[in-house]
Amino acid sequence: MRANKIAFFALLLMPLAVVAAEPGEMNWTTPxxxxxxxxxxxxxxxxxxxxxxxxxxxxTFDDLARALHETTGLGVLLHWNLDADARPAGLPxxxxxxxxxxxLERLESHEDEWAIQWDLADDxxxxxxxxxxxxxxxxxxxRSDHDIAxxxxxxxxxxxxxxxxxxxTDGPWxxxxxxxGTLEIRNGRLTVRGRRTVHGQARQAxxxxxxxxxxxxxxxxxxxxxTLALLETRVTLRLDPDKRESWRSTLSxxxxxxxxxxxxxxxxxxxxxxxxxxxxxxxxxxxxxxEVARRLQLTTLSRGRLAxxxxxxxxxxxxxxxxxxxxxxxxxxxxxxxxQFLTIDTxxxxxxxxxxxxxxxxxxxxxxxxxxxxxxxxxxxxxxxxLGQLEEHLQNN
Numbered sequence: 164m165r166a167n168k169i170a171f172f173a174l175l176l177m178p179l180a181v182v183a184a185e186p187g188e189m190n191w192t193t194p195x196x197x198x199x200x201x202x203x204x205x206x207x208x209x210x211x212x213x214x215x216x217x218x219x220x221x222x223t224f225d226d227l228a229r230a231l232h233e234t235t236g237l238g239v240l241l242h243w244n245l246d247a248d249a250r251p252a253g254l255p256x257x258x259x260x261x262x263x264x265x266x267l268e269r270l271e272s273h274e275d276e277w278a279i280q281w282d283l284a285d286d287x288x289x290x291x292x293x294x295x296x297x298x299x300x301x302x303x304x305x306r307s308d309h310d311i312a313x314x315x316x317x318x319x320x321x322x323x324x325x326x327x328x329x330x331x332t333d334g335p336w337x338x339x340x341x342x343x344g345t346l347e348i349r350n351g352r353l354t355v356r357g358r359r360t361v362h363g364q365a366r367q368a369x370x371x372x373x374x375x376x377x378x379x380x381x382x383x384x385x386x387x388x389x390t391l392a393l394l395e396t397r398v399t400l401r402l403d404p405d406k407r408e409s410w411r412s413t414l415s416x417x418x419x420x421x422x423x424x425x426x427x428x429x430x431x432x433x434x435x436x437x438x439x440x441x442x443x444x445x446x447x448x449x450x451x452x453x454e455v456a457r458r459l460q461l462t463t464l465s466r467g468r469l470a471x472x473x474x475x476x477x478x479x480x481x482x483x484x485x486x487x488x489x490x491x492x493x494x495x496x497x498x499x500x501x502x503q504f505l506t507i508d509t510x511x512x513x514x515x516x517x518x519x520x521x522x523x524x525x526x527x528x529x530x531x532x533x534x535x536x537x538x539x540x541x542x543x544x545x546x547x548x549x550l551g552q553l554e555e556h557l558q559n560n
Contacts (some may be wrong), residue, residue, distance in 0.1 A: 165422050174355045199423050200391060201376030204469075206264055209366060210286050212237055213264040220290065222253050224293060227266075235263055237289050244294035245277055251293075267291070268363070268536040279358050282307055309353040318493075319527045327526045328355075329371065330534075331381075331482065332364040372526070378544075381482040386420070386467030393421040393469075394453040394541065404444035414459075417482045418452070422463040453541060462538035480535040485543070488529040490550060495528040501550075502531055509542040 206214055212235040221230045228241040243250065255273050259265045267281045267289070278296045282305060283289055314324055325346045325491055329336050336345030336357070344357020346365075355365045355381030374485050376422045378386060402410050414422060456462060463468040463478045472478060491497040502525050506513050514536075521535020523543070533540055 181453055183267050198265050198546050199377055200388050201374045201379045202385055203367065203374060203379060204384070205261060209283070213267075213283075214262050215340070216260050216262055217258050217266060218260070224251070224254065224291070227254060227258065228291070230258075231263055233288055235289070237287055240290045241291065242292045244292055244298065249277065249295070251275070251277060259281055280305065282362070284308065286310070291429075305356070305362065307355045307365070308339040309355065309365065309369055310351065311348065311353045311369065312351045314369065315351060315525075317372070319372060324348070324353070324372075324526045327351075328365050330367045330522075330524060330532065331368040331371075332361045333358070334361065355376065365512070372530070374484075377486045377488075379484040383464070383481070384467035387464070389419075390421050390464075390468055391544075393418055394456060395450065396452050397449045398447060398452050398455060399449055399528050400445075400447045402445040414455075417467070421468055423468040423470045423471075424463060425465065426516055437557075453545075457538070458532060462536075462541070464537045472538070478538075480534050480538050483533050483540055484526065485531045485533065485547065487530055487531050487547065490547070491528055493528050493553070495525065498525045498528045498531065505531070505543055505546055509537060509539065511542075513539075 172353050204545065205327060215234045217227075217230045217234050218549060219226075219230055219233075221227055224241060228239045231237070261269075268280050268290075271281060273279075274296055277293055278298075279291055279293050281289060281291045284307075311324065314357065315321075319327075325338075325348070329339050334340055334357070337343050337345050344361060345354065347354045347356075353369075354366075355362055366383060371381060372474070378391075380399045391477060400413060400417055405499055406552065407498075415424075415442045445455075456469055461474045463470050463472045464481065487498065487501060490501060504524055506516055506523060511517055514520055523531060523533050523535070526532050533543060535543075
């Protein structure tokens with residue numbers, strides 16, 4: 164049996180075509196007790212206290228301060244930076260029953276003659292500032308602090324963590340763009356200084372790395388987990404060219420709730436596209452549903468479900484972290500080689516190769532990050548699955 168290191172380099176040099184692909188469970192190894200797929204939403208970037216729904220009669224900002232404290236147990240500092248006659252009489256919408264973080268995020272995105280900013284200092288004090296709209300837009304530099312002890316325990320170097328946050332957030336950042344905010348790590352804490360929008364994004368970036376999963380998706384509903392399972396399921400079906408009216412129902416029956424037809428319902432071009440892709444019918448005998456999805460251009464996402472790709476519209480990008488530790492053995496050099504292999508061997512397009520398209524990068528020796536259309540994500544998942552099969556074969560022979 165060849166040593167793991169030799170096997171891995173041989174694996175990188177082999178074209179994927181030589182590896183037999185068997186539909187089924189994705190199998191670059193998942194350790195016991197670890198989830199296969201994790202979906203991170205905006206709320207998971209915040210402490211559990213902010214997930215609690217507000218209750219009671221909450222009509223004014225003073226009511227809001229009281230409700231936030233009673234609901235979360237955190238301190239609340241409400242700062243008025245408006246003249247008394249310019250202060251809003253009440254909240255712009257009903258907040259009852261909504262999680263605290265969702266209320267604060269929604270208030271921050273609301274714009275009138277006034278606007279708010281909010282911060283969470285040391286996970287113990289919520290600061291809400293109500294100020295003129297022009298004052299918020301002029302304020303480019305706010306601060307937030309984050310405990311990163313968990314990330315350091317995972318072996319993620321400070322420079323890797325900072326580069327990951329720069330990759331995932333809007334910025335601008337002084338180190339990357341020559342102007343803008345800064346990211347600084349001292350004594351196990353990350354200090355973020357920058358535009359108001361980057362603080363929530365930085366929380367999401369940290370939450371993704373701390374999640375226990377082999378694939379960690381950002382801002383995707385839990386329905387995506389079922390969709391990914393559907394794509395690996397073997398199916399048998401026939402789309403009869405003489406019974407076009409039954410195509411949708413046939414696909415829906417097989418996929419369960421896995422296809423979102425809503426875009427096709429409002430766009431006749433997409434409905435026509437389904438006819439075009441299978442004009443002469445389609446017969447499938449025990450193939451992975453991902454092959455059917457590709458044939459029918461069901462390769463983008465809508466609310467975590469498959470949807471028809473519209474070539475006239477740029478597809479939305481999916482952000483995902485892929486744990487490749489079982490393929491890299493903790494070696495950053497191997498991770499970089501794996502990244503190069505995936506970029507060249509999958510269809511893309513990729514910015515680094517084609518000048519446009521999706522992006523991939525290593526975050527550490529154990530993680531590869533993607534920001535790309537869903538069909539590119541599927542290509543990379545398939546490549547990793549085949550590599551995992553080959554490595555397992557080499558180790559067992």
